[in-house]
Amino acid sequence: MEKKIENRDELSQEKMNIVIVGHVDHGKSTVVGRLLADTGSLPEGKLEKIKADCERNAKPFEYAFLIDALKDEQSQGITIDSARVFFQSQQRRYILIDAPGHIEFLKNMVTGASRAEAAVLVIDAAEGIRENSRRHGYLLSLLGITKVVVAVNKMDLVGWRQEVFGAIEREYRAFLEQVRLRPAGFIPISGREGDNIAARSGQMGWYQGPPLLAALDAFHKEPPPVALPFRMPVQDVYKFTQMGDNRRIIAGTVAQGQIHPGDEVVFYPSGKRTRIKQMEVFSAPRPQAAQAGMASGFTMGEEIYVQRGEMATKAGEPRPKVAARLRVSLFWLGKEPMVMKKDYLVKLGTARSKARIEEIHRVLDASTLEGEIRDRIDRHAAAEVTLVLDKPLAFDLSHQGRETARFVVVDNYEITGGGIVLEDLPDRGGWVRESVIARNYRWEPSLIGPETRAEQYNQHAALVLITGRQHTGKKRLAKALEQRLFSTGKIVYYLGIGSVVHGLDADLKAHPPVANARAEHIRRLAEIAHILMDAGVILIVTAVELTREDLEVFRTVVNFEKTEVIWVGEESTDIPMDLVVPGGEFQEESLQESMGLLQEHGIIFKP
Amino acid sequence: MNHLDELESISVHILREAYANFKNLGMLWSIGKDSTVMLWLARKAFFGHVPFPLIHVDTHFKIPEMIAYRDRLTREWRLNMVVGENTEALAAKQTFPDGGVDRLACCKLLKTQALKDTLSGSRPRMRFNHLTHRYEPDTLTDPFTGIIAGVRADEEGSRSKERYFSPRDRSNEWHVGEQPPEFWSQYKTDFAPGTHLRIHPLLDWTELNIWEYIQRENIPTVSLYYNQGDGKRYRSLGCYPCTTPIDSNARTAEEIIEELRGGKLSHVAERSGRAQDKDGGGLESLRKEGYM
Structure with missing residues (x-):
């Protein structure tokens, strides 16, 4: 039975990550142990040592002990985490991830399975389909793993009977159909006896298909998605000035597609565009392309200001969706249920935004898959919900892109859920956003970059919104702040909303008055702010009772550049504030606090 | 892309995520082949620069070539080099070579404890001054909140259970059963005050991959390996x-x-020459308390 592959690394260097999932005690670790032993992938003496240990402790030997390397695990008798085990067939190198079936450790199963290209789902022939058999089937589908083989294990316990195998296959195939998962095959095996693992079983002549190892070898490795539209979430923009380096490099890992020097790139959600000057690399020949899977970097033809969180795309290819309301499908791993009216953090690509549930459409109890209307999502359940984000993100839909449709949810510092975007939904800021994307796309960049300006002016361009109820002293504070900044050499300008309403916005005052004039006043004021900020100015604006919705318009139009909100007097709207100062008589202390805020947020620098 | 390109890309991605998310980031450099490959990958990630300090815990029992090699690369690559040590234990001769304690206790004092204190800033650190070419007391004492370490999953059982971004609690301890989920290239980058994360860009590399990469990239390694x-x-x-x-x-x-390809070493553990792994609880119990 045992065959040794002596020259294992001269074989193909192709590598495939495989995950083994299924209900607890259905024999996943045994299957892995048997695969390792039967392909000669174990260190010398390991098998003998564990056999001897078992004998000493009067425990029956199990192949599972081979990979249960950690002591706590063996004392509890369950695998705690997805151990990675390396193993080699004649076909390729495998990294076997032994995912545990105990429900407490579903987060570990997700961790293991998400790295897998293919999965083996193990079902105990004697016990039949159990809760986690179904749950893992559903999660594989949501995780996007399509190469699945189902191993019906412990056939020795049911007398190698075909009808037991057939019944499980029929029932489970029907279940997987509901979650749109079509396995490559069902294989009757015995991990303990080694039947249909590496070699064909002599016990089950009625089974005509391949043994497990051959079924794995038959999977074709998915090539990187080079043919899809180019997508690269921006990880960072680097400018390391040490040793005379003056390159400004956009860095990120290409999620899909490819790009070449000279190509025009458009960044979303902002819509800003530039041309790729050249690819950058350390200690290697300069590459002529960046393509799916590559950690890349490039310099820009026209210097524009982009940040981490934007997604680089290629002009002329289908553009990604940009939205702040999404219909998603997600699974929840948090100890606390996911609930309405609570702020969560969503991370998609390199972007992040606060998010709340607007509506829960249905909750799937992953063990039965019966859709129910509920107001919360319990641990280990899956659901379809509408999420509302604090700021728009760029993404693809789950049927169009893979990586760029996926997000995780963070609650209390921990990743507690994951999901895929099914649909982008309209939101109230949508038209403003589209106008900004169009404006950014047509924007003529200056030869002087924002960083150069910031350096020369010794300040960071910013918008300071001073708001509050009427007659609370907003203008006095604004003018005093302008004067204080000016006297310290800052490039600063104060603009009251009234100064705009009667001039630039005169058309909105016409008779009959334009509908929804307030929103348009805000948008135009924000466009002025954008121009002045592009010029490097600190702009101070006063307006009465700005709301969260108004702030969203400002932030969208100024491309989420530094925007500070100072509230004067008694609070009366839902706008998030950076500073609250008392209303009434002008106080030097309020001015000091405002100056402190600008220092703290890096707009002006401490003397 | 071949298998080394793929490994390189994943590691570079992880390093860039670490740099984007952690203000006080440092990389542990043991001078060994793995962490030297990791240092090279940092230069790949940041286009020739290493924008965070390298941290070395000096036990004073390192083979002398290792220290000479460390300081040569520090100068040549203009590294921001920080060195820490357990001065008290060394002075009190609480070491295995001095006969003061057993091997495991020696590791705990000179490595685990020295590392914890160096990371937290509770013990003075020394930083290499590129003008004077000397180590001088470091004026920065902020704790590191992100520590990049070169552990590999295939080295040993407990390391095969690690995450790319692996949380450590206030007392530096690792809770194997409580690890966060990690999927879709999204990592734990948010953390409660007082806790920190270990970041493991080399988790997927094997010993053979390390040597293949050293050869391909012509990475300078310490002569003791040959x-x-x-x-x-x-x-x-x-x-x-x-x-x-x-x-x-x-x-x-x-x-x-x-x-390695010839299989002569394939049935001998890579760390078989490391005596502390065999004593007492071995590497796993060392790691739970904060060892690399």
Whole structure:
């Protein structure tokens, strides 16, 4: 039975990550142990040592002990985490991830399975389909793993009977159909006896298909998605000035597609565009392309200001969706249920935004898959919900892109859920956003970059919104702040909303008055702010009772550049504030606090 | 892309995520082959720069070539080099070579404790001054909140359970059963005050991959890894009283790759020359308390 592959690394260097999932005690670790032993992938003496240990402790030997390397695990008798085990067939190198079936450790199963290209789902022939058999089937589908083989294990316990195998296959195939998962095959095996693992079983002549190892070898490795539209979430923009380096490099890992020097790139959600000057690399020949899977970097033809969180795309290819309301499908791993009216953090690509549930459409109890209307999502359940984000993100839909449709949810510092975007939904800021994307796309960049300006002016361009109820002293504070900044050499300008309403916005005052004039006043004021900020100015604006919705318009139009909100007097709207100062008589202390805020947020620098 | 390109890309991605998310980030550099490959990957990630400090815990029992090599690369690559040590334990001769304590206790004092204190800033750190070419007391005492370490999953059982971004609690402890989920290239980058994260860009690399990459990239490595004519070389480097070389004729990275591919070492653990792994609770209990 045992065959040794002596020259294992001269074989193909192709590598495939495989995950083994299924209900607890259905024999996943045994299957892995048997695969390792039967392909000669174990260190010398390991098998003998564990056999001897078992004998000493009067425990029956199990192949599972081979990979249960950690002591706590063996004392509890369950695998705690997805151990990675390396193993080699004649076909390729495998990294076997032994995912545990105990429900407490579903987060570990997700961790293991998400790295897998293919999965083996193990079902105990004697016990039949159990809760986690179904749950893992559903999660594989949501995780996007399509190469699945189902191993019906412990056939020795049911007398190698075909009808037991057939019944499980029929029932489970029907279940997987509901979650749109079509396995490559069902294989009757015995991990303990080694039947249909590496070699064909002599016990089950009625089974005509391949043994497990051959079924794995038959999977074709998915090539990187080079043919899809180019997508690269921006990880960072680097400018390391040490040793005379003056390159400004956009860095990120290409999620899909490819790009070449000279190509025009458009960044979303902002819509800003530039041309790729050249690819950058350390200690290697300069590459002529960046393509799916590559950690890349490039310099820009026209210097524009982009940040981490934007997604680089290629002009002329289908553009990604940009939205702040999404219909998603997600699974929840948090100890606390996911609930309405609570702020969560969503991370998609390199972007992040606060998010709340607007509506829960249905909750799937992953063990039965019966859709129910509920107001919360319990641990280990899956659901379809509408999420509302604090700021728009760029993404693809789950049927169009893979990586760029996926997000995780963070609650209390921990990743507690994951999901895929099914649909982008309209939101109230949508038209403003589209106008900004169009404006950014047509924007003529200056030869002087924002960083150069910031350096020369010794300040960071910013918008300071001073708001509050009427007659609370907003203008006095604004003018005093302008004067204080000016006297310290800052490039600063104060603009009251009234100064705009009667001039630039005169058309909105016409008779009959334009509908929804307030929103348009805000948008135009924000466009002025954008121009002045592009010029490097600190702009101070006063307006009465700005709301969260108004702030969203400002932030969208100024491309989420530094925007500070100072509230004067008694609070009366839902706008998030950076500073609250008392209303009434002008106080030097309020001015000091405002100056402190600008220092703290890096707009002006401490003397 | 071949398998080394793929490994390189994943590691570079992880390093860039770490740099984007952690203000006080540092990279542990043990001077060994793995963390030197990791240092090279940082130069790949940041286009020739290493924008965070390298941290080395000096036990004073390192093989002298290792320290000379560390300081040479520090100068040549203009590294921001920070060194820490457990001065009290060394002065009190609470070490295994001095006969004060056993091997495991020695590791805990000179490595685990020294590392914890160096990371938290509770013990003075020394920083290399590129003008004077000397180590000088570091004026920065902020704790590091992100520590990049070069552990590999295939090295040993407990390391195979690690995450790319692995949380440590206030007392530096690792809770194997409580690890966060990690999927879709999204990592734990948010953390409660007082806790920190260990970041493991090399988790997917094997010993063979490391040598293939050293050869391909022509990465300078310390001479102790190669047979100098006595038919012996170190496969894993540590303190000289607790590290023994293996029999080998490999004089170059290419010959080491040949040796590994030939299967001569495939049934011997890579860290078999490291004596502390065999005493008491071994590497796993060391790691739970904060060892690399």
